[in-house]
């Protein structure tokens with residue numbers, strides 16, 4: 104909850120814009136909060152320093168000031184790698200509420216804790232709640248972008264060399280495939296996800312989206328068949344919603 108509070112207040116952004124470690128009084132003023140909350144802010148920062156989110160140094164010889172650590176650098180909003188969407192969505196009340204009902208889940212018959220608490224399956228809940236759905240997809244994307252950029256740009260690059268196409272099953276808003284499609288313009292990338300996830304996403308010449316559900320299972324089955332009968336790079340033509348995907352089919356899942 105302290106981390107959620109720090110993200111909502113934008114403390115990492117404030118320290119980043121400040122350009123150097125910030126004192127408690129400077130932070131109170133930058134946050135534009137009541138001076139009566141200074142002690143509360145001091146306690147919040149003490150906890151976040153203790154957990155490694157910020158560090159504490161001395162400025163002007165004696166005054167204590169808070170600086171960024173490697174962890175809080177990932178909370179800065181205008182940086183390429185920002186983890187804030189992931190942290191804040193998983194600390195949203197609809198996720199946190201689930202943990203109040205663990206005992207009910209054990210005693211009940213529902214398969215998942217989510218169904219015990221919200222009465223419907225997780226993906227159906229996302230379908231019915233566009234706001235949290237968008238935040239969840241952005242959270243998945245922020246997490247994926249951090250990892251994928253390293254995979255695509257660094258030593259793992261050779262994994263993708265020589266591929267003609269790939270299908271990212273359950274690919275969310277396509278952050279993984281977008282990075283791959285930009286790094287390898289010769290690879291035809293297709294993202295398959297639920298209709299409410301892929302609706303209205305911008306496509307590119309080598310990046311397409313398929314709104315699917317049961318089709319996802321068909322893709323996986325056909326991919327297995329293609330790979331089983333043709334080796335690792337299946338040459339069998341694959342049709343989904345009347346569209347052909349060939350010749351190379353590789354399914355990449357990130358989570």
Ligand SMILES: C[S@@+](CC[C@H](N)C(=O)[O-])C[C@H]1O[C@@H](n2cnc3c(N)ncnc32)[C@H](O)[C@@H]1O
Nearest residue numbers: 243244247273274275296297315316319357358
């Ligand atoms: C954990 S998320 C992973 C997202 C994505 N791989 C990424 O890294 O950003 C799982 C994804 O599976 C999708 N999904 C769940 N059930 C599905 C189904 N039956 N058919 C297609 N996609 C599905 C969800 O909408 C969600 O985007």
